[in-house]
Amino acid sequence: MxxxxxxxxxxxxxxxxxxxxxxxxxxxxxxxxxxxxxxxxxxxxxxxxxxxxxxxxxxxxxxxxxxxxxxxxxxxxxxxxxxxxxxxxxxxxxxxxxxxxxxxxxxxxxxxxxxxxxxxxxxxxxxxxxxxxxxxxxxxxxxxxxxxxxxxxLGVPLAQPAPVDVTVGPPPASELRLTVRLGPRDDWFTPGALDLLFGTAYTVSPVSNRVGARLAGAALPRAVAGELPSEGIVLGAVQVPADGQPLIFLADHPTTGGYPVIGVVTDVTPLAQARPGTTVRFHGPQR
Known part of the structure; x- marks a missing residue:
């Protein structure tokens, strides 16, 4: 057989x-x-x-x-x-x-x-x-x-391979510009925190993985103290733990979290190829 x-x-x-x-x-x-x-x-x-x-x-x-x-x-x-x-x-x-x-x-x-x-x-x-x-x-x-x-x-092949000589993908960028939609908890942060988020550069941390891309840079100060009850988390959510350093959730993210989410990145795909030390800048709507 x-x-x-x-x-x-x-x-x-x-x-x-x-x-x-x-x-x-x-x-x-x-x-x-x-x-x-x-x-x-x-x-x-x-x-x-x-x-x-x-x-x-x-x-x-x-x-x-x-x-x-x-x-x-x-x-x-x-x-x-x-x-x-x-x-x-x-x-x-x-x-x-x-x-x-x-x-x-x-x-x-x-x-x-x-x-x-x-x-x-x-x-x-x-x-x-x-x-x-x-x-x-x-x-x-x-x-x-x-x-x-x-x-x-392995499964059974269903079709012939594609008749192409080569395909070329975009090279990994040395600096990523990520679009962020603010909310749901941007009001938990000071106006200065939003200025830092959109006005300074962050770098990808070596402890990033499939769960999330941890960033290092300016800490985002809170306007609201205390704890937030756990609420839903989506792909691209920018969660801010107690140390103020943003964390962008990726494919294996949890479905709930207790730290406030300042915004959501609309497309996290570029982070799949981001090595530690890669520069990340956020941009979003006018405030």
Whole structure:
């Protein structure tokens, strides 16, 4: 009997997870959406190998990973600038790559950016949880973070790879400009805090992760003292803990929080490739 196609994880790297487009619609049960930090990059990788855009792939963080495919398959890698090798043969990001059975596929460390997304024809066929195969690193839903020696089943390819030579994504920016809509708790902060938020630069902290991007810079002074009862948190919420340093919530954010949210970033995708030390500036409506 023919064994099902699998990916064997030889080296998992710093943080490699299974991700798809997430599990929306469960916030009322305390379950965030999760999913790829850059959904556009995952969609592109899936299109390149002929998968539906919602197929599960791998999100690979910073240090790369090493894999072996038990059967021949087409893969594609998007996102960060990395070196790719299938056995002794170099590959390119942003284009389909045919990998023979048993070949070792190496995704090197990110030279620019932080994260890469790897799609395999047929998709990663782990069991879905609440309609998604995404790993939620905060809630613990979905498959666990990958470890050396793990084996992941692959689905059956549904279409031919895309007939393209190469696709080129935007390079990671050295400075991010993020649009913020104020509220719901901007009135808990002084006017001076809003001047600092929109008028000074912050940097991405090394302790950032899939839950949130922690920033370092000018502390935002409060106008209202005391505690805030826990309330709903959405993707992109800019929460301000007691130390006054903003925290931007990302894909694996909690669904409630007790610190005031001064505003919400309208698009957090650029933070997927923001290395520690990257400059972040906020802009928003006239005040």
């Amino acid at each position: 023919t064994r099902p196609a699998e990916i064997e994880v030889l080296r998992a790297g710093a943080l490699t997870t299974v991700q798809d487009l997430g599990r929306p619609g469960w916030a009322h049960l305390g379950v965030p959406r999760s999913g790829a930090l850059d959904p556009t990059a995952l969609r592109l990788a899936n299109r390149l190998v002929g998968n539906p855009e919602q197929a599960a792939g791998l999100e690979i963080t910073l240090t790369g990973c090493t894999l072996r495919l038990t059967q021949a398959a087409t893969v594609a890698i998007t996102g960060a600038e990395v070196a790719v090798r299938a056995g002794d043969r170099p590959g390119d990001t942003g284009r389909p790559l045919t990998v023979p059975a048993g070949t070792v596929l190496r995704v090197g460390p990110a030279r620019r950016g932080v994260r890469s997304w790897l799609a395999v024809a047929g998709g990663i066929d782990v069991s879905p949880v609440l309609g998604s195969r995404a790993t939620d690193t905060l809630a613990g839903l979905g498959p666990p973070v990958l470890r050396d020696g793990d084996r992941l089943p």
